[in-house]
Amino acid sequence: MNGIKQISIFFLLITSTTLFGIYCSTKSDPAGPRVKASFDAELAKLRQIVEGELRPALAAKNEAALKKSFLHARSQYKQVEYYMEYFFPTTAVLINGAPIDEIELGENLVEQPTGFQVMEELIYEAPNAENRQLLANEINKMKLNLARVARYNAQYEITDEQIFDAMRLEVFRITSLGITGFDTPTALQSLPEAAAALNGIKGVLSLYGAEEGLSARIDIAISVLHQAPDFNALNRLDFITKHLQLISADIDQLRRKLQISPVSGSSAMSDDAIGLFQKDALDVKRFVGNHTEYPTEEKIALGKLLFNSKVLSNAGNRSCASCHHESRAFTDGLRTASGMDERDKSKSIALLRNTPTLLYAGFQRGFFYDLKAGSLEDQALDVVHHKQEMDGSLKDAASRINRDSVWTAAFRKAYGTAAAKADPWKIQHALATYIRSLAPFSSRVDQYMRGDQQQLNEEEKRGFNLFMGKAKCGSCHFAPLFNGTQSPMFAKSEAEVLGVPGRPDTAKAVIDKDQGRYSLSPYPQYRYAFKTTTLRNVARTAPYMHNGVYKSLEEVLDFYNRGGGAGIGMSLENQTLSAEPLNLSKKEMQQIIAFLKALDD
Structure with missing residues (x-):
């Protein structure tokens, strides 16, 4: 009997070891090296197109061949965009970054733009000796940047976890940027290039044994893009909800099936988010400095008390809520904010700028219209100490608070110990934590995106498609926040x-006197530059613009439709908004406004 038991145990051990070996073999046979090799091959194709097609077309002064080879190169880049943006983000900016100067304020450094978007502007404008020489320089830079990627990639070891994260973020990138015209504003090749990006993802998924259903779903999405007659014709709302979101869910399902863990990357997206519009897609913790600053319910409650209390102002006459009214989506309804006269605190004066909403303010990387503050904590510090706003002192406020038993109990509850007295930093942090909580993501647009197809009517749907397409609003107000913090990394505002x-006239228009970021950092590029604010709850935050010049959304849409300042007769060399008219009809503008109203929480 003992012999039979020993044999049984022996076979059990052999069976267990074999099964464990099979499992480990599956887990230890990652597709990462094959994906890396595939990227190398696709990168080699891109380098060949740049060197073997684009450069000869320029040398031959063959404009038709030049545009054709440029579009070929762009399409090939999109095939590997998922990999390039994830593993080489700094170089990706040099290859396909926005065609605007990058200014490093701390280093007093101005980086000139380079890459495909600069090439596009040069290729699609009337050719002359100067711009063709500039184009030749751009091709040389592209060649060097692609060679650098090839060298670095040879030294990289990549994981399955990273690859699935890269694909996930690429689907988000297509959703928010790829179908809006963001990086091809002149050639308007967003749709075929989005198809190329999806095709690149499909090729990677095949290396992981993706089932035919997922491949077929991607093929259908690609077909929808190719069948759209032009840039304006795509039903972007349907494309996102019926194709991109389902592709994202299927990729996540495959990841789980292969027992590949989510990875904590550099994006502000939650590690396991599979849709831009899901309730918890964004992780607010990624917008704070470190784990000691993570929000808690107790800190939020304390911050709300401080926000609505006049204890922070030395005169005890103003609070944050004095200018940010919850009933008005945390604005005040005034053209510009109301402040205090420094010589006579009992008198009110009009401040320079409009009061912006605080809703979704926590999902930004810069604060105030001129981006002078780098965090909500810094913003609180500035406002409390501003002589015309609250005329307070955080140090004095802390002293007042620490003499009050109700306040001290609230601070102990929020910060954990009997010794947790109020101090300037805790006050700043509690206020910032409360503001970070003001992000319900509960609009009818959110609900529609999550599957409730009854939430939007036909006018609102058409408005979304115009916003993300013909009107090009989505190329500056990025979904899902609809502010200037770019998806899917959310790294910069x-x-x-x-x-x-300065006045709402379209005849003899004159630029507003406020010079924006230039007043703090006098670079010519910053003159009249202002932060791109969120459009969520915009129907409740009139009047509009940094100076409150427009009373209605109709006036705002008319301004954009004409081409901004340049379109109403002003000469601004550094205007970043396209000066080309949008050619929106009155009906189309009303449809966009209908969509914007559906962004109310």
Whole structure:
């Protein structure tokens, strides 16, 4: 009997070891090296197109061949965009970054733009000796940057976890940027290039044994893009909800099936988010400095008390809520904010700028219209100490608070110990934590994107498609936040030069006197530049623009439709908004406004 038991145990051990070996063999046979080799091959094709097609077309002064080879190169780049953006983000900016100067304020450095988007502007404008020489320089830079990627990639070891994260973020990138005209504003090749990006993802998934259903789903999405007659014709709402979101879900399902863990990357997206519009897609913790600053319910409650209390102002006469009214989506309804006269605190004066909403403010990388603050904590510090706003002192406020038993109990509850007295930093942080909580993501647009197809009517749907397409609003107000913090990395908040007038006239328009970021950092590129604010709840935050010049959304749409400041007669060399008219009809503008109203929480 003992012999039989020993044999049974022996076979059990052999069976277990064999099964474990099979499991480990599956887990230890990652597709990463094959994906890396595939990228190398696709990168080699791109280098060949740049060197073997684009450069000869330029040398031959063959304009038709030049455009054809450029579009071929762009399409090939899109095939590997998922990999390039994830593993080489700094070089990706040099290859396909926005055609605007990059200014490093701390280093007093101005980086000239380079890459495909600069090439596009040069190729599609009337050829002359100067711009063709500039184009030749751009091709040389592209060659060097692609060679650098090839060298670096040879030294990289990549994981399956990273690859699935890269594909996930690429689907988000297509959703928010790829179908909006963001990186091809002149050639308007967004749709075929989005198809190329999806095709690149499909090729990677085949290396992981993706089932035919997923491949077929991607093929259908690609077909929809190719069948659209032109840039304006795509039903982007349907494309996102019926194709991109389902592709993302299927990729995530495959990841789980292969027992590949999510990875904590550099994006502000939650590690396991599979849709831009899901409730918890963005992780607010990624917008704070470190784990000690993570939000808690107790800190939020304390911050709300501080926000609505006049304890922060030395005169005890103003609070944050004095200018940010919850009933008005945390704005005040005034053209510009109301402040205090420094010589007579009992008198009110009009401040320089409009009061922006605080809703979704926590999902930004810069604060105030001129982006002078790098965090919400810094913003609180500035406002409390501003002589015309609250005329307070965080140090004095902390002293007042620490003499009050109700306040001290609230601080102990929020910060954990009996010794947790109020101090300037805790006050700043509690206020910032409360503001970070003001992001319900509960609009009818959100609900529609999550599957409730009854939430939007036909006018609102058409408005979304115009916003993300013909009107090009989505190329500056990035989904899902609809502000200037670009998806899917959410690493930087953008400012734009729109040419906002000082008065609402379209005849003899004059630029507003406020010079925006230039007043703090006098670079010519920053003159009249202001932060791109969120459009969520925009129907409740009138009047509009940094100076409150426009009373209605109709006036705002008319301004954009004409081409911004340049379109109403102003000459601004550094205007970043396209000066080309959008050619929107009155009906189309009303449809866009209907969509914007559906962004109310």
